[in-house]
Amino acid sequence: MNKSEDIQTGIGRTACAPPAPAAWKPGTSIQLGAGAEPNMKLEDLRDNGVGCIELAWPNDVFDMLEPDNRNRCEELVRQARELGIHVWSLHLPYGTEWDVSAVDERHREAAIARHLQLMHLAAAWKIGTVILHPSWEPIPAAERNERLQACRRSLARMAAEAERLSLRVAVECLPRTCLGNTSAEMRELLAADERLGVCCDVNHLLQEEPEEFVRKLSSRIITVHMSDNDGLDEKHWYPGEGVIRWNDVISALLECGYHGPFMFEVRPVSPDRLGQCWSRLMSDYSKIGLKIAGGEDEDAAPIEKC
Numbered sequence: 001m002n003k004s005e006d007i008q009t010g011i012g013r014t015a016c017a018p019p020a021p022a023a024w025k026p027g028t029s030i031q032l033g034a035g036a037e038p039n040m041k042l043e044d045l046r047d048n049g050v051g052c053i054e055l056a057w058p059n060d061v062f063d064m065l066e067p068d069n070r071n072r073c074e075e076l077v078r079q080a081r082e083l084g085i086h087v088w089s090l091h092l093p094y095g096t097e098w099d100v101s102a103v104d105e106r107h108r109e110a111a112i113a114r115h116l117q118l119m120h121l122a123a124a125w126k127i128g129t130v131i132l133h134p135s136w137e138p139i140p141a142a143e144r145n146e147r148l149q150a151c152r153r154s155l156a157r158m159a160a161e162a163e164r165l166s167l168r169v170a171v172e173c174l175p176r177t178c179l180g181n182t183s184a185e186m187r188e189l190l191a192a193d194e195r196l197g198v199c200c201d202v203n204h205l206l207q208e209e210p211e212e213f214v215r216k217l218s219s220r221i222i223t224v225h226m227s228d229n230d231g232l233d234e235k236h237w238y239p240g241e242g243v244i245r246w247n248d249v250i251s252a253l254l255e256c257g258y259h260g261p262f263m264f265e266v267r268p269v270s271p272d273r274l275g276q277c278w279s280r281l282m283s284d285y286s287k288i289g290l291k292i293a294g295g296e297d298e299d300a301a302p303i304e305k306c
């Protein structure tokens with residue numbers, strides 16, 4: 001097997017016992033610019049136990065490279081850290097101009113260049129993970145293979161640049177006709193470079209059960225987007241409001257030794273609802289018994305994080 005195709009060795013994760021889910025930090029994606037929740041305060045996130053954030057923005061109306069926006073964001077990063085909130089990830093924009101699967105080489109190069117500018121910003125802000133959508137949509141069936149190959153070339157370039165910047169690129173699984181809409185296709189994309197990780201967005205998985213996807217991509221999963229759906233399309237509902245079997249998702253992540261944050265990507269973002277949702281998920285999970293996670297019991301000494 002070619003080294004870059006070894007799906008399990010991934011990005012150098014050290015083997016260790018899986019942590020209990022309560023060891024995961026709950027986090028949330030927050031929108032900047034026009035999509036921002038008007039009354040949401042970072043203090044409220046902290047007070048509700050939300051210890052991580054991901055920065056995201058609607059790229060059609062918010063240009064992060066515009067100096068005022070960049071300065072505002074830098075200030076938000078500073079404030080979050082002062083409150084003890086980990087700024088875990090930055091969501092790279094998506095859309096036609098950001099499509100790294102474009103078949104036209106000039107278009108694709110321009111998209112990569114845009115992403116690289118933001119990756120430099122993420123590195124300057126010491127945010128360790130960037131989330132990348134492998135394509136925009138729709139992808140016509142007749143073009144799919146060509147788009148996959150184009151995307152793989154982009155991913156290899158971005159993975160190399162990420163390493164130079166001490167970043168990790170997490171390729172997000174996507175719904176509908178987008179590239180990366182199944183675990184099998186994600187594997188094809190990840191084979192472009194072993195340094196690539198996965199952002200598992202359970203709400204985007206419309207063709208297979210999320211727990212199945214998690215087990216198949218296993219150690220390549222370095223971050224997650226957690227929200228619920230109706231089984232037909234993405235909804236970004238709070239977990240428990242849709243059809244996803246959360247205990248099964250949590251079990252699968254534990255089996256795979258996942259140790260990133262439990263990053264919610266729900267809309268609207270409400271700190272107290274997030275805190276309540278996290279408590280309920282943990283309470284529901286505790287009821288099925290912790291045996292699935294590797295024989296841990298509540299009185300056992302906490303397991304050191306990987």
Ligand SMILES: [Zn+2]
Nearest residue numbers: 172201225265
């Ligand atoms: Zn997502």
